[in-house]
Amino acid sequence: MSKELELTEANFEAAVLKADKPVVVDFWATWCGPCKAFAPTLAAYADAHPDIVVGKVNVDDAPAIGQKYNIMSIPTVMFFKGGKVIDMAVGSMSAADLDKRAKAAFGV
Numbered sequence: 001m002s003k004e005l006e007l008t009e010a011n012f013e014a015a016v017l018k019a020d021k022p023v024v025v026d027f028w029a030t031w032c033g034p035c036k037a038f039a040p041t042l043a044a045y046a047d048a049h050p051d052i053v054v055g056k057v058n059v060d061d062a063p064a065i066g067q068k069y070n071i072m073s074i075p076t077v078m079f080f081k082g083g084k085v086i087d088m089a090v091g092s093m094s095a096a097d098l099d100k101r102a103k104a105a106f107g108v
Contacts (some may be wrong), residue, residue: 079105
């Protein structure tokens with residue numbers, strides 16, 4: 001079972017910006033084919049890394065979050081640490097690329 005959080009405008013600040021753990025955030029939408037293709041990779045990453053918060057923002061349901069971070073294309077994955085964006089990647093990626101970027105962003 002996946003450990004991804006559904007991030008909304010109501011919980012984003014507490015779950016991401018005030019998190020005491022590193023956070024990976026996937027910006028996605030239900031109609032986005034590449035987002036659907038990336039979903040199992042993100043879910044597997046969440047399951048394998050309980051020490052990292054993994055969340056998803058549906059840009060249709062939470063447009064203000066997408067606007068705040070200038071999300072122009074999805075999927076976009078952002079890496080947060082200490083409430084700050086450390087890195088971001090636009091487009092789907094392999095499990096190896098996700099792991100590599102997270103390790104570089106979080107120093108783990």
